[in-house]
Amino acid sequence: MVWCSRALLRKYGNFIDNLRLYTKGGTGGMGLPRLGGHGGKGGDVWIVAKDDINLKTIKDRFPHKRFVAGIGANSSIRALKGGRGKDCIVEAPTGISVTSDDGEILGELNKANDKILVARGGDGGSFLTDFIPSKGHTNIIRLDLKLIADVGLVGFPNAGKSSLLSKVSHAKPKIANYAFTTLKPELGKIIYEDHKQVSVADLPGLIEGAHVNRGMGHKFLKHIERTKQLLFVVDVFGFQLSTKTVFRTAFETILLLTKELELYKEDLLLKPALLAINKMDLPNAEDKLNELMKQLENPNDFLHLLPEEMIPETLAEFKYVLPISASTGQGVEELTHCMRTSLQEQFELEHEQFQKEKLQSLQSPEVDQTLKEHTKKSSRLAVK
Template sequence: MVRLSLLLRTLDVAKTKRSKVRKNRFIDSLRIHVKAGAGGMGLPKFGGMGGKGGDVYIEAKENIELKYIKDKWPNKRFKAGIGQNSRVYRILGEPGEDLTIPAPVGLTVISEHGRVLADLNKDGDRVLVAAGGVGGGPQNQFSGQKGQTQSLTLDLKLIADVGLVGFPNAGKSTLLKALSRASPKIANYPFTTITPNLGVMMYNDLRQISVADLPGLIEGAHRNYGMGHKFLKHLVRTRLLMFVVDIGGFRLKPQSPFRSALETIFLLNQELELYKEDLTVKPALLAITKMDTKDAEKKFQKLKEEINYYKEYPEELPDELKSRHFVGFDDVIPICATKAVNIVHLQQRIREIIDFHVEIKTSQKDGQCTEIAIPKNEQESIQLF
C-alpha cells in the first residue's frame, strides 16, 4: 500500500513537471482565424448609410511573445466590431471598432494559401489582415456587406545579431553564457537546448550585440529531422553566423557515425545550403570549442591544415561532405568557454566583423567602389573557399 502511494505521488510530480514544460514552451508558430466586422444596414427611407465594419490589424510590439496571444485568446479567433445600422436619429451609422492584435517583432504573416502578407521586423510595423464590410447605402441596396475572414499563420523568426550554429553538445549554451548575461540550461548531453536562448553582449561604450543560441542541428535537419526547419528558419534574420564546433568531434548516439571537427564544419555547411542557399553567403565566424581537452592544440593545427588543403583541392572532399557553395569564414578562433579563454577576443572580433560587413553594404548601396580592409586579427585568419 505504501509502495502504491509512493508510485502515485511520483506520477503526479512527473505529470506536474510535464504540464509546466508545456505551459512554458517557446512558441514560434501560431495559426489564428480573423474576421472583420460586417457593415451596418442603411435606411432607405431617409437615404441613411450604415456604419463600416471594423478592420483587423496585426501590429509588431516589443516584449510580446506568441505565447501571450495564445494565452490571452485561447480559441485563437479574432473578430472586429460590426458597423451600426442607420437610424432615424442617426442617419450615418457608427463604424465598427477596429481590432489590433499585438504580435512579436520578427513575425511573418502568412495566408492560408501560403502567401506572405507581411514581415513585421520593427516595433510599430502593422498590416491589415481583414477589411471591414462596407455599410449599407444606395450603391448596395442599403444592405451592409460582410467583413473579410481568413485563417493565418503567424511565423516567428528571431531577430538577433549573431546566430550560433552547431551540432548538439558542441558547447553553444556554455559559449552564450560566457559571451553574455544569459543563463541557458547547460548539461553534458545532447539536446540540452530545446528552445531558443537569447543573450546580449554589452561593450564598454554601451554598444549591445544580441546572440541567439538555437537547438542543435542533426544531419538531415534540412529535411526537418530533429528540430529541422523549426531551428533553421531563425538563422534567416541574423547578421552573422557563428559555427560552434567541438575540437574533439561529434557523435549523436553510440550507433551514429563519429564526425571529426572537419567533417562537422562541412556537414553544417551542407545543412544550411540545402535548407536555404542564401545562408551560405552570410558573414560567418568559426569558433572551435573545448580547447582545454587532451591534444586540443595538436588537433587544431591539423584542422587548419586540412581546411587549407580542401580550400585548394575541393574536388578531393568525400561526396557526402561536398556542397555547391561554401561559407566563407572571416575568422577562426579557438576558445574554451568554461575557462573564458579567448572570450574577450571573440567578443571583439564579432563586433569588428559585423561592422565591417555593414560598411561594405553601405558602400555598395551608395555606389562606391572603394576597397575596405577587414580589421587585422591577432589570430591567423582562415577563409573557407
C-alpha cells in the same frame, strides 16, 4: 545520414514558435433607404508588434484563437452616417512573419508598433449597394516566429553554444553535458564598454538531415534566416550524436553544417560567417587544432576523404577563425571583438552599396533627360 530516434523529436517544451488564428473583419452597418443613409464600415483586424509578449501569451489569453472586429453601426434618422465598427487589435511579438493559410505572405513585424492588416471590415450599406452592407473579410492566418539577432550560433548538439552564450552575455541558457540541452531558442546580448550592444541567438542543435526536417530541422533553420551573421561553433575533437551514429571530425562537422544550410536555403551561405573552434582547454586540443587549420587552409586536398553527399557545393568562407574555450573563457574576449568588427564591416559595406545604388538611380537616362530639360529652361529664363 544519421537516423533520428523518437527521443530526439521532442518539442521545445513551453516554447511556441508558430500559431494559427481565425480572423474576421466586422460586417458593415445597414443603410437607410428612406433618407439615403450610409451604414458604418465594419472594423478591421490588425496584428500589432509589441516587445513584451510572445506567442504562448496569445495562446494562453485567447485559447479559442478567434478574433472578430466590431460591426458598423446602422444608419438612422439621428445619424445618417453610421459609426465605424471597432477594430480588433491582436498584439504579437516582434520578429513575426504573417502569412495566410494558403501561404501568401501578408507582412513581417520587425520592430515594436509595426502593424499588418489581416482582415478588412465590410462596407456599410449605401445607395450603390441598395443599402445592404457587406460582410467582413475572413482570413485564417499563421504567425511564424523567426528570431531577429545580429549573430546566430550554428553547431551540432553539445558543441558548446549554450556555454558560449552564457560566457559572452547575461543570458542563462540551460547547460549540460549531453546532446539537445537547448530545446528552445535563447537570446543574449553582448554589452561592450561603450554601451554598444550585439544580440546573439543560441538555437537548438542541428543534426544531419535537418534540411529534410529531421530532429528540430526546420524549427532551427527558419530562425537563422533572420540573423545578420553566422557564428559556427565546432568541437575541436569532432562530434558524435550517439554510439550508434558515425563520428565526425571537426573538419567534417564544418562541411556538414555548411551542407545542411545549403540544402535548406543557399542564401544562408551568403551571410558573413565566423568560426569558433571550441574546447581548447582540453588535453591534445592544440594537435587537433593544427590538423584542422591545415584542412581549412587547403580544403580541396581533403574532400576526397568524405562521401560525395557530404560535400557542399560552396565551401564556407570565414572572416575570422578563433580557437576558444567557452568553459574557461580562453579567446572569448577576442571573439566578441571580432563579432563587433565583422558587423561594423557589414554595415559599412551595405551602406556603401546603398549609396552606389542611389547614385546610379540618380544618373539614370530618365533623370538625365529631366535635368537637361531643366537646365535648358533655366538658361532661357536667364537670357530673358
